Amino acid sequence: MLPRVSLVKYQSDSASLKTAIQLCDGFAHLKQTDRVMIKPNLVAWEERYPIAPFGVYTTTRLVEDLIILLKDFGCQNISIGEGSVQIQKGVGTMQAYAGLGYRELEKRYGVTLLDLNKSKTKKFVFHDDLSLHIAKDAVESDFLINFPVLKTHGQTKVSLGLKNLKGCLKLQSKKLCHHAQLDLEYCFSHIADFVKPALTIVDGIYGLEKGALHFGKAYRKDLIIASTHILGADMVAAKTIGYDSVDIKHFEYYAKRHNQSLSLQDYEILGENLEENITPLKWDWAWTSDNTGPGIFQKFGVTGVALPKYDDSLCSGCSPIANLANILVLSAFKGQPLPKVEILNGKKMQARPGYAKTILLGNCIKKANETNSNIQEAVEVIGCPPVMQDVVSALKAAGLDVNESVYHGYMKEQSEKYDGKEGFDKKFFQA
Numbered sequence: 001m002l003p004r005v006s007l008v009k010y011q012s013d014s015a016s017l018k019t020a021i022q023l024c025d026g027f028a029h030l031k032q033t034d035r036v037m038i039k040p041n042l043v044a045w046e047e048r049y050p051i052a053p054f055g056v057y058t059t060t061r062l063v064e065d066l067i068i069l070l071k072d073f074g075c076q077n078i079s080i081g082e083g084s085v086q087i088q089k090g091v092g093t094m095q096a097y098a099g100l101g102y103r104e105l106e107k108r109y110g111v112t113l114l115d116l117n118k119s120k121t122k123k124f125v126f127h128d129d130l131s132l133h134i135a136k137d138a139v140e141s142d143f144l145i146n147f148p149v150l151k152t153h154g155q156t157k158v159s160l161g162l163k164n165l166k167g168c169l170k171l172q173s174k175k176l177c178h179h180a181q182l183d184l185e186y187c188f189s190h191i192a193d194f195v196k197p198a199l200t201i202v203d204g205i206y207g208l209e210k211g212a213l214h215f216g217k218a219y220r221k222d223l224i225i226a227s228t229h230i231l232g233a234d235m236v237a238a239k240t241i242g243y244d245s246v247d248i249k250h251f252e253y254y255a256k257r258h259n260q261s262l263s264l265q266d267y268e269i270l271g272e273n274l275e276e277n278i279t280p281l282k283w284d285w286a287w288t289s290d291n292t293g294p295g296i297f298q299k300f301g302v303t304g305v306a307l308p309k310y311d312d313s314l315c316s317g318c319s320p321i322a323n324l325a326n327i328l329v330l331s332a333f334k335g336q337p338l339p340k341v342e343i344l345n346g347k348k349m350q351a352r353p354g355y356a357k358t359i360l361l362g363n364c365i366k367k368a369n370e371t372n373s374n375i376q377e378a379v380e381v382i383g384c385p386p387v388m389q390d391v392v393s394a395l396k397a398a399g400l401d402v403n404e405s406v407y408h409g410y411m412k413e414q415s416e417k418y419d420g421k422e423g424f425d426k427k428f429f430q431a
C-alpha cells in the first residue's frame with residue numbers, strides 16, 4: 001500500500017482537521033493511554049515588536065482543534081512541546097506560549113506546556129563524532145504529532161515537518177546544525193531518524209513566502225496536509241507552494257537514508273486535487289551581483305560597504321543581527337559612497353581584500369577570520385549572538401552614521417504589516 005497523504009481545504013471549523021486526519025488514517029496507531037506530544041512551530045518570540053504571526057506560527061486554532069480530537073479519542077496525557085529561539089534574553093518558549101493563547105489551552109484542556117530548551121536530552125551520534133542532543137520529552141513520547149507551518153525558508157527553501165523537528169534540539173545542537181563544513185540540511189535531516197513523529201500535519205491556513213531570515217510575506221492558502229509519513233507530508237506540502245521534492249536537499253538526504261521515494265507517484269494523495277492547489281511562493285532574496293548587499297542596495301545605489309549574503313552556517317541567534325546590519329547600513333546612506341567596510345556573519349565567510357575595516361559579527365566569524373591577511377583593521381563584535389547595541393556601536397566605530405530609529409521603524413512596520421487586511425485574523429492565534 002502506498003503511504004497516504006491527505007490534502008484538505010480548511011473550511012473555518014474543526015471538521016477540516018478531522019477530515020485530514022481521517023483520510024490518512026492518522027490515529028490508526030494511537031492508544032488512549034499514549035503520552036501524546038504536539039510539536040507546533042513557535043519559532044521565536046519578540047516582546048518589543050511582536051512577529052506578525054501569519055505563516056510564521058502554527059495557528060492556535062488548529063492546535064486547539066487537534067487537542068479536542070485527541071480528547072474525544074480518549075487521550076488524557078497530552079503535552080505541547082517547543083524550544084523557541086531566544087532573540088531577546090529571557091524571552092523564549094514560555095513567552096511564545098503565553099502570547100499565542102496556549103495558557104488558555106492549558107487551563108481549558110489540562111494539557112502540559114513544555115519548554116524543550118529546558119528538557120533533559122538524549123544524545124544521538126549522527127556523523128563521525130558529532131551528535132545531536134534531543135529533548136527526551138520528544139524522543140520518549142508515545143505519539144508525537146509534528147505540526148509545522150507551510151513556509152519557505154531563506155536557507156533551506158522550505159521549512160516543513162523535517163525542519164520543524166529542529167525545535168526539539170538543545171540550543172548547542174541547534175547551533176551545531178549550522179556547521180561551517182557540513183551542510184545544514186544534511187545535519188537537521190537526521191533529527192527524524194531519532195525522533196519519529198507518528199503523524200505530521202502541515203498547517204497551511206497561511207503560506208509564507210521568503211520566510212525565516214527575511215520575515216516573509218504570508219498568503220492565505222487554507223490547506224491542511226497530513227500523513228503518518230513525514231516525508232510524504234513534506235513532499236505534498238512543498239508541492240503546494242511550487243517545490244519539487246528532488247530540489248529540496250534535506251528531502252533527498254532523508255529519502256536516501258531511509259530508501260524512500262521522492263516521486264509523488266509513489267504516494268496516495270487523498271482529498272483535494274494537488275495540481276489545483278499549487279501557488280508558487282519564492283524562497284530566496286536577491287543579492288547584488290558582486291555580493292555586496294541585498295538587492296535593494298543596487299536599487300538605491302549604495303556603494304562602499306559590503307554585506308555578503310548570509311550562508312547556511314548563520315544560525316537563528318545571529319540572523320536578526322545580520323538583518324539589523326543591513327537596515328542600519330541603509331540608514332547610513334545619504335546618496336554618497338559609504339566608507340569601505342565589509343561586514344561578515346555566520347561561521348565561514350572570509351574577508352575580501354580592499355576594505356579598510358572588517359566588522360565581524362559574532363564569536364564564530366571572528367574565529368573563522370583570525371588569520372585572514374585581507375583584514376586591514378578588524379572591528380569585532382563579540383557574543384553568541386552579539387547584542388544589538390554592540391552592533392550599532394561597531395558600525396558607528398567603522399565610520400557609518402547609522403540611524404537606529406530607521407531599524408525600529410522597520411521592525412514596527414513588519415510587526416503591523418497585516419493589520420486590518422482581509423483574511424488576516426489574529427483570532428487564529430488565540431485560544
Ligand code: SF4
Nearest residue numbers: 315317318362364384
Ligand atoms: S556566534 Fe552567531 S553564528 Fe555563531 S553559534 Fe553564536 S549565534 Fe550562531
